[in-house]
Structures are given as C-alpha cells and as structure tokens.
Amino acid sequence: MNVPNVPLPLLDLTFGVAAFKALAVATELGVFTELSGTSATVAVFAERHGIEERPAELLLTACTALGLLLRDDAGAYRNTDLSEEFLVRGRPYYFGGWVTLFDQRDYPALSGLAEALRGNRPVSWDPQRQESMFVPADPVMVEHFWEGMHALSAFTASRLSERLDLGEVRSVLDVGGGGGAFAVELCRCLPELRVTIFDLPFVCELTRPRITAAGLADRVDLVGGDFFTDPLPEGHDIVLLSNILHDWGEADAQRILTGCAKALPRGGALIICESFVDDDKRGPLSAALISLTMLLDTWGRNYTVPEYTAWLAERGLETERVVCLEGAPTARALIARKTRT
Ligand SMILES: C[S@@+](CC[C@H](N)C(=O)[O-])C[C@H]1O[C@@H](n2cnc3c(N)ncnc32)[C@H](O)[C@@H]1O
Numbered sequence: 001m002n003v004p005n006v007p008l009p010l011l012d013l014t015f016g017v018a019a020f021k022a023l024a025v026a027t028e029l030g031v032f033t034e035l036s037g038t039s040a041t042v043a044v045f046a047e048r049h050g051i052e053e054r055p056a057e058l059l060l061t062a063c064t065a066l067g068l069l070l071r072d073d074a075g076a077y078r079n080t081d082l083s084e085e086f087l088v089r090g091r092p093y094y095f096g097g098w099v100t101l102f103d104q105r106d107y108p109a110l111s112g113l114a115e116a117l118r119g120n121r122p123v124s125w126d127p128q129r130q131e132s133m134f135v136p137a138d139p140v141m142v143e144h145f146w147e148g149m150h151a152l153s154a155f156t157a158s159r160l161s162e163r164l165d166l167g168e169v170r171s172v173l174d175v176g177g178g179g180g181a182f183a184v185e186l187c188r189c190l191p192e193l194r195v196t197i198f199d200l201p202f203v204c205e206l207t208r209p210r211i212t213a214a215g216l217a218d219r220v221d222l223v224g225g226d227f228f229t230d231p232l233p234e235g236h237d238i239v240l241l242s243n244i245l246h247d248w249g250e251a252d253a254q255r256i257l258t259g260c261a262k263a264l265p266r267g268g269a270l271i272i273c274e275s276f277v278d279d280d281k282r283g284p285l286s287a288a289l290i291s292l293t294m295l296l297d298t299w300g301r302n303y304t305v306p307e308y309t310a311w312l313a314e315r316g317l318e319t320e321r322v323v324c325l326e327g328a329p330t331a332r333a334l335i336a337r338k339t340r341t
Pocket of ligand 1: 132134149150153175176177178179181198199200203225226227228241242243244247
C-alpha cells in the first residue's frame, strides 16, 4: 500500500461531515428543486429564503465545490446533471428522501458510535424497551424511514429489473418490501407481473398510498405480518430480500432465510439485494460503512457472499450468480435457486 506523505486525505475525511451537511441543508431548503431548469444569484437566493447573503453564498459555494451546482461567470447558480436528475423532488429516482432520513436519524446517531462499539449494541433506540428499530412509536421513523428507503431503493430496483432476465416470472414476494420501491419498479418493467409485499402491518398501511398513487393497487398486494412468527405467503416464482438480512444478527438472519426457503416452490429463486462486504473484508468502502452504521441501529452487519451461500445451502438453495448493479446505491444481488425441499 502507498503510504501518503501529506495529511490532506485526513483533512478531507474530517470535512466529510460538513460535505454531507451541505447536501442535507440544501435538500431541506429545496435548493435543487427550486433551481430545476433555472438559475439564481446569491442575492436572489438569499432574498427568497429570507437569509443574509453571506450564509447563502457559503452554502452555494460549498454545493458548487461538491459538484452539486454550477456557477456561471455572471455569478448565477444552476443544477448539475446529477442534482437535476436525483435531487429535484418529483423525479422518478429522487434521492432526497434518503438524504433526509440519514440527516434525521443516522447523523445524530453517529455521535453514539463509540458507545455502540464499547457496548456491542444499538444506540439509536433502547433495546430494553423495543424489540427492534421498526416500531410505529418512533415519529422520526414513521415520518422518514420508509420514504427514505423508497428513495434509496428506487434506482437500485430499476437496475435490478434491467439486469435480471425476468421474462418468465409472474409473481414476486417482496419480504420486508415496505417503501414499495421494488414492487413499483418491477411492475413498471414487467406489465404482467404481480407483487406481494410482506411487511409489518403498520408499514403496509404507510406504503399502501404510494402503491395506489403509482396506479398499481390491482397488481400489488400488501400482506401484514411478522417474518419471525408468521408463515410467509407461498406460491411466488421469486422471493426478494432487499436490505433485510443485514438488519439482523446471524441467528435471526438465518431464521428469515428459513421462512423464505419454506415459502418458495422447488425451482423458485431467492434474490438477496444488498451491499456485500468483500470475501477478504477489505471493502468495498460503501458496504463497509453501511455495515458500520448497522452497529448503531441493529444487531446485524453486512455479510459476505460465502456466508450467504453456506446458509442458503443448509436450506436447500444453491447460489447461481451474483450480479453487479452498476451505479446503484445497493450494489449487488445474489440469486439462488431452490433445488431441494
Ligand atoms: C431496511 S428496510 C428495507 C426496505 C426495502 N426492502 C428496501 O430495500 O427498500 C427493512 C424492512 O423490513 C421490515 N421489517 C422489519 N422487521 C420486520 C418483521 N419482523 N416482519 C416483517 N417485516 C419487517 C421493515 O418494516 C422495513 O420495511
């Protein structure tokens, strides 16, 4: 490994938090939505938001340096292609919901990272009082979590739909599919497809309006239940687990896999869509950092492909392939086939 002989990379790392906050505050102010297809000077922007020109300029300069805005020679700011496509509210793959979720939940929780390390337990909620982070009593969760998951997963779901040959598939069971991103994208891609979302009852009710708004109420069923205690609906060609298993410790993750394997017919496929840590545990960076944030919220971690392959084999499933979902926030999908009952 090349040892850097200047400390600049470390400075950049410390300011990573300020970079995230610039994105989060600009998203909260609706900067990218307001600049969609147009531009504004510092003076116009400051007046519009009722703030002084100094802070307005600092925020717009930071966003420009971060590649989120462009500044022309006359001093007017407009969106880059990236922010125009993903940070304008209403766009199909609007990512701002995830930025807001991270800002409201993970960002404050990160101050408890050392405590989570020492205690080897979640710190963003109280394990003495709650069974998991997924409870209807947490207002931040209810307001932001499933909208944030939809924003995180919509682009991944479109990539997954493109990359898999789903021609013969007629039905998908999306286990823990709250947020609805995969149901919506898969149905868009395959006009004959039916999807069943299985999630906690209160989450199904949060997700139902999104499915109705997408015009898919007749093709997407929402079934409320608990994947630890209730049998999963049977008879689907594919069972999908997206960003589920890493929320749980090894024993619980394997219990979920047992339920999924039972629900699948022989010949059916199980898809695990998640960011996997490399087998040598050296990266990739995004999976390693997602895994670290799991320490704050869960008893889980991001697992490796060999770990999943071994657990699946014990349940009669063979790993067929791992597909890379280039550019997607959730980077890879493992596809396994049920070969034994
Ligand atoms: C990290 S989110 C993933 C959402 C979605 N699959 C995606 O990738 O965008 C985890 C999901 O698991 C659901 N979940 C958590 N515990 C559950 C349980 N015991 N039974 C059913 N669903 C559960 C949550 O409500 C949430 O929708």
